[in-house]
Amino acid sequence: MLTLRLYFAQRLTAIIMAPLTLGHLVVMIYAVQDGLSVAEILARTRGSVTWFLFYGSFVLAVAVHAAIGLRVIISEWLGVRGVMLSFFSWAVLVLLLFLGGRAVWMVTLAGGLQ
Amino acid sequence: MVDTETFLDVSIWRDQGGDGHFETYQVPRLANQTILDVVSWVQQHIDPTLSYRFACRVGMCGSCAMMVNGEPRWTCRTHVKKVVVEDCLEIAPLRNLPVIKDLVVDMDPFFDKWVAANAVFEPSRTRDDPMAPITPDDPMRIVADGAIECINCAVCYAACDVVAANPEYLGPAALNRSWSLVNDSRDAGQAQRLHAVSAGGGCHNCHSQQSCAKFCPNELNPTLSISGLKRATLKSLLRWDR
Ligand code: SF4
Numbered sequence: 051m052l053t054l055r056l057y058f059a060q061r062l063t064a065i066i067m068a069p070l071t072l073g074h075l076v077v078m079i080y081a082v083q084d085g086l087s088v089a090e091i092l093a094r095t096r097g098s099v100t101w102f103l104f105y106g107s108f109v110l111a112v113a114v115h116a117a118i119g120l121r122v123i124i125s126e127w128l129g130v131r132g133v134m135l136s137f138f139s140w141a142v143l144v145l146l147l148f149l150g151g152r153a154v155w156m157v158t159l160a161g162g163l164q
Numbered sequence: 165m166v167d168t169e170t171f172l173d174v175s176i177w178r179d180q181g182g183d184g185h186f187e188t189y190q191v192p193r194l195a196n197q198t199i200l201d202v203v204s205w206v207q208q209h210i211d212p213t214l215s216y217r218f219a220c221r222v223g224m225c226g227s228c229a230m231m232v233n234g235e236p237r238w239t240c241r242t243h244v245k246k247v248v249v250e251d252c253l254e255i256a257p258l259r260n261l262p263v264i265k266d267l268v269v270d271m272d273p274f275f276d277k278w279v280a281a282n283a284v285f286e287p288s289r290t291r292d293d294p295m296a297p298i299t300p301d302d303p304m305r306i307v308a309d310g311a312i313e314c315i316n317c318a319v320c321y322a323a324c325d326v327v328a329a330n331p332e333y334l335g336p337a338a339l340n341r342s343w344s345l346v347n348d349s350r351d352a353g354q355a356q357r358l359h360a361v362s363a364g365g366g367c368h369n370c371h372s373q374q375s376c377a378k379f380c381p382n383e384l385n386p387t388l389s390i391s392g393l394k395r396a397t398l399k400s401l402l403r404w405d406r
């Protein structure tokens with residue numbers, strides 16, 4: 051149920067996520083130095099195209115990576131195959147894109163550019 | 165020297181058309197006894213209807229594989245003392261293949277997957293052409309060497325959890341054979357082969373946890389071969405090799 055293309059997409063998104071995860075951790079450690087508040091986070095992210103692109107690509111990579119990973123797990127553990135398996139994979143992709151995309155949009159560009 | 169007065173408690177899977185169950189037999193323990201000796205003793209002294217397969221008895225033909233105490237083994241070359249647990253043995257047909265009778269499994273699905281993986285030589289010359297010279301130090305030949313000594317015993321296939329979870333998966337032996345052919349410079353079927361191992365049941369489903377390599381009686385490493393196929397297919401997708 052993993053074809054060459056799915057395998058490639060999963061490896062590629064892993065490569066994309068690795069530096070983004072490191073960046074996310076570094077910023078987190080830096081950001082909590084003076085305590086963590088909503089105002090502080092939003093002050094950094096609101097209107098920022100950079101953070102929109104940073105977390106936007108993160109969400110894209112996570113959605114693809116997780117959809118393929120869960121596809122393997124539910125196929126191997128629950129025996130789901132064929133159309134149901136494709137439906138499940140696409141549903142996970144769309145759900146993660148929607149939830150993640152909405153969150154990124156709200157904390158970055160929803161209020162317009164600065 | 166093992167005491168000939170001691171006995172082994174041997175549970176053997178008996179199955180005639182779907183009524184599968186273990187039956188227990190007492191078998192005298194002998195020095196240097198193999199699992200195949202134990203099975204043969206039961207067939208010769210207790211129940212002549214017990215069915216099992218073997219041919220060469222020297223680890224060449226690959227026909228005698230069975231599950232012994234839950235692990236796949238070539239039974240003609242597996243000494244009882246290596247696998248026995250408190251004088252008990254449990255002998256069952258190979259995992260991941262349909263049982264025909266008792267310890268005999270249907271190997272068709274196993275070999276069908278060799279064909280599906282294009283693990284068959286496609287000649288690039290005819291018998292009228294001169295022999296293609298391949299020297300022992302040819303780099304491709306050296307890679308192929310690592311995969312070539314397979315006896316088609318299906319021990320790796322029985323050890324593979326991905327085969328158990330995904331009936332489409334081509335499995336370690338077929339993919340290992342494909343990899344040895346990918347490294348055969350005389351072969352003319354490379355594009356179709358890479359295509360065949362890239363489909364839904366192909367090499368990309370392998371989890372690389374090496375059960376196959378752990379149990380292969382010839383100490384081959386199908387996981388390594390499969391990682392070679394993953395690289396080769398990825399290269400052909402990205403056209404690195406063109
Ligand atoms: S390494 Fe791959 S082929 Fe070998 S047992 Fe694991 S999943 Fe199967």
Ligand code: SF4
Nearest residue numbers: 314315317318320380
């Ligand atoms: S790779 Fe090893 S375990 Fe698998 S069929 Fe060949 S010899 Fe047997």
Ligand code: FES
Nearest residue numbers: 221223226228240
């Ligand atoms: S009987 Fe031939 S390999 Fe065991």
